[in-house]
Amino acid sequence: NAGVMQNPRHLVRRRGQEARLRCSPMKGHSHVYWYRQLPEEGLKFMVYLQKENIIDESGMPKERFSAEFPKEGPSILRIQQVVRGDSAAYFCASSPETDNEQFFGPGTRLTVL
Amino acid sequence: KQEVTQIPAALSVPEGENLVLNCSFTDSAIYNLQWFRQDPGKGLTSLLLIQSSQREQTSGRLNASLDKSSGRSTLYIAASQPGDSATYLCAVRAAGNKLTFGGGTRVLVKP
Numbered sequence: 001n002a003g004v005m006q007n008p009r010h011l012v013r014r015r016g017q018e019a020r021l022r023c024s025p026m027k028g029h030s031h032v033y034w035y036r037q038l039p040e041e042g043l044k045f046m047v048y049l050q051k052e053n054i055i056d057e058s059g060m061p062k063e064r065f066s067a068e069f070p071k072e073g074p075s076i077l078r079i080q081q082v083v084r085g086d087s088a089a090y091f092c093a094s095s096p097e098t099d100n101e102q103f104f105g106p107g108t109r110l111t112v113l
Numbered sequence: 114k115q116e117v118t119q120i121p122a123a124l125s126v127p128e129g130e131n132l133v134l135n136c137s138f139t140d141s142a143i144y145n146l147q148w149f150r151q152d153p154g155k156g157l158t159s160l161l162l163i164q165s166s167q168r169e170q171t172s173g174r175l176n177a178s179l180d181k182s183s184g185r186s187t188l189y190i191a192a193s194q195p196g197d198s199a200t201y202l203c204a205v206r207a208a209g210n211k212l213t214f215g216g217g218t219r220v221l222v223k224p
Contacts, residue, residue, distance in 0.1 A: 033211065043157075043202070045211040056209050091156060093212075101147055102212060106156040 002027065004094050004105035005074075012111045019079040019086070021108045025094030032075045033102060034067060037089040049075060082112045115140045115207055119215035127223050132190040134218045136203035141181050147212070148177050148188050149202040157202065161188070193222045 005024040013019050025032050034046040048056040049069035060067065064082075069075040079086055089109050093102035116139045126132060136146070145164045149157040161170045161177045163186065169178045174191040190197055200219045204212040 031210070035212070035214075042216045043204075043212075043214040045213070048210050056211060058209075059211070093157075095210075101145070101159055101162040102206075103159060104149070104157040109154075 004029075004092055004103055006090075006092050006105035006108050008108060009106060010109050010111070012113065013082050014113050015083055016081050019082050019110055019112075021077040021079075021090050021092075021110070023075040023077070023092030023094075023105060025075070025092075026096075026103055029094035029096045029103075031095045031097070032069050033093045033095075034075075034077050035091045035093065037091065037107075039088065043091065046077075079110075082110075084112050086110060087112045115143075115205060115213045117203060117205055117213050117215040119201075119203060119218050121218060122216065123219040123221075125221040125223065126193055128193060128195060130193055130222075132188075132193050132197070132220060132222075134188040134190075134201050134203075134220070136186045136188070136215055138184045138186075138205050138213075140207060141184050143181065143205045143207050146177075146179055146186050146203060146205050148175075148186075149204065151200045151202060151217070153200075160201075193220075195222050195224050198222050 032049045035043045037043045045059040047067045064080045066078045089107045091107045093104045095102045118137050120135050147162050148160045163170045163179045176189045179186045200217045202217045204214045
């Protein structure tokens with residue numbers, strides 16, 4: 001059973017470009033969570049999704065960030081018009097039910113030049 | 114607002130010593146607490162999950178305790194090895210499913 005998969009593992013963008021981060025949850029998991037780890041800071045919750053639904057986006061910046069988890073395919077975290085402050089490691093986690101442990105992917109390291 | 118604190122921020126011990134890592138949280142209304150390991154530049158590996166109704170969990174050389182009423186958890190690693198060198202994170206889950214993380218304890222085990 002493959003773990004949580006994220007791609008790309010490393011992403012370099014210039015200021016103003018768009019970044020798309022993908023996350024495929026573990027088989028049988030229908031809950032996806034995105035977290036961000038800024039340099040020298042702890043992990044912070046961004047958004048919690050189920051298939052076709054955003055359940056909690058209280059940690060998402062109000063502008064430029066969006067997330068989706070379609071019926072088919074991976075979850076996508078999209079950052080429009082990236083700025084240097086968006087440089088961070090973005091981690092995706094999945095769980096099978098709401099009160100089970102969360103399993104994390106290897107992360108996508110975004111660098112904005 | 115839930116806040117999670119880990120002390121110490123960094124720890125260096127000689128190989129063979131036992132490790133004691135502390136985690137405290139401000140709101141005791143949690144569903145569970147997870148301990149993770151993170152290696153430099155890598156993702157998070159789940160070590161132990163303690164449900165709110167449990168007092169401890171054990172896996173091999175690892176033992177984690179939970180005192181929900183006082184808002185504390187402790188991770189014990191017995192007979193440390195150089196391969197245990199990593200950052201250890203604790204995270205609590207309250208209502209809403211999101212995890213709130215501590216800042217981590219960076220551990221170095223010297224051969």
